[in-house]
Amino acid sequence: MPCSHCSGIGHNYVTCPNLTREQIQEIKEKKKQKKLLLLQKREEKIKAQLEKDKREKASKMREYKIVNDNMYEVVVYWGWMSEEIQRSGSNGLTKGELRRVLYIPPMEDRIIKSNHLHRIVIFPTLEVLDPANPLGAYSYLINHQEDESRFKVFDMDLVNYPDTNIEVKREYTEPKSELEQWKEVALKSNFLLTQIAKITGGGKNKKFELIEPFIDMVKDIKIPEHGEEDKERAGVPSSLTNIT
Ligand SMILES: [Zn+2]
Numbered sequence: 662m663p664c665s666h667c668s669g670i671g672h673n674y675v676t677c678p679n680l681t682r683e684q685i686q687e688i689k690e691k692k693k694q695k696k697l698l699l700l701q702k703r704e705e706k707i708k709a710q711l712e713k714d715k716r717e718k719a720s721k722m723r724e725y726k727i728v729n730d731n732m733y734e735v736v737v738y739w740g741w742m743s744e745e746i747q748r749s750g751s752n753g754l755t756k757g758e759l760r761r762v763l764y765i766p767p768m769e770d771r772i773i774k775s776n777h778l779h780r781i782v783i784f785p786t787l788e789v790l791d792p793a794n795p796l797g798a799y800s801y802l803i804n805h806q807e808d809e810s811r812f813k814v815f816d817m818d819l820v821n822y823p824d825t826n827i828e829v830k831r832e833y834t835e836p837k838s839e840l841e842q843w844k845e846v847a848l849k850s851n852f853l854l855t856q857i858a859k860i861t862g863g864g865k866n867k868k869f870e871l872i873e874p875f876i877d878m879v880k881d882i883k884i885p886e887h888g889e890e891d892k893e894r895a896g897v898p899s900s901l902t903n904i905t
Contacts, residue, residue: 664677666679666680666688667679674688675689716778718777719776719777719778719820720776720777720778721776721777722774722775722776723774723775723776723777723825724772724773724774724825725772725773725774725775725781725819725825725826725827726770726771726772726825726826726827727765727770727771727772727773727783727827727828727829728770728826728827728828728829729765729766729767729768729769729770729829730768730828730829730830731767731768731785731814731829731830731831731833732767732768733767733785733786733787733833733835734764734765734766734767734785734786734787735764735765735783735784735785735786735814735829736761736763736764736765736783736784736785736786736789736798737761737762737763737764737765737771737773737781737782737783738759738760738761738762738781738782738783738784738802738804739759739760739761739762739773739775739779739780739781739782740754740757740758740759740760740779740780740782741754741778741779741780742777742778742779742780742818742819742820743756743757743780743806743818755803756805757803757804757805757806757808758801758802758803759780759782759801759802759803759804760800760801761798761799761800761801761802764786764798775819776819777819777820778819778820779818779819780806780816780817780818780819781815781816781817781819781827782804782813782815782816783813783814783815783816783827783829784798784811784812784813784814785812785814785833785835786798787835787836788811788812788813788836789802789811806818812831812833814829814830814831814833815827815829841894844887844891844894844895845894845895845896847884847895848884848887848891848892848895848897849895849896849897851882851884852895852897852898854879854882855879857876857879858876858879858880861876863876863877864876864877
């Protein structure tokens with residue numbers, strides 16, 4: 662092999678008579694750097710390949726069987742796992758955004774296709790009713806994993822869920838509608854007021870003269886038509902209450 666510096670025969674650059682000791686050191690250092698760089702590049706390539714393999718494995722679609730083991734309907738939502746959102750502002754959905762997939766009636770099951778880049782969240786339908794769509798749940802919804810403001814029966818990044826059978830069962834009390842809440846407050850308040858009126862003899866007693874004008878107003882409160890079951894629900898005595 663001829664010398665890499667002067668192409669002379671019988672020596673190499675380390676022993677080249679045309680180079681100073683400093684120059685030789687410099688060339689040595691350069692070669693070393695070059696080798697390091699190559700090693701680094703190779704390592705990066707291997708890493709990228711491993712990452713690609715991992716992603717391919719994760720994005721393999723699997724069939725998940727979701728069993729609704731409840732007496733209420735549930736609705737299944739789909740989103741990206743948060744890591745995936747951070748990756749590249751993924752595919753139209755922002756962090757925590759969910760898209761409705763399907764409804765599952767009480768005690769029934771459905772199959773969905775999903776992969777390990779996805780997050781699956783399941784709510785009772787009544788928990789996510791869309792006021793603009795009285796018969797259905799929101800088509801899109803923002804809900805982060807740590808968000809407990811809506812009752813959930815399931816919330817998982819599927820990468821952390823090795824099984825493909827998702828059985829959901831969780832005790833749930835339906836939320837009261839706004840009307841039901843007002844009925845309850847009204848009937849409770851009215852019950853208390855009429856009790857006070859009764860106990861104070863309508864405020865006619867001298868002892869109660871200070872509150873008599875208010876007691877008089879109680880009978881002017883018109884409670885809209887309601888049934889015994891409304892009273893029962895509001896927790897005030899009704900004809901349905903067992904009287905012993
Ligand atoms: Zn030489």
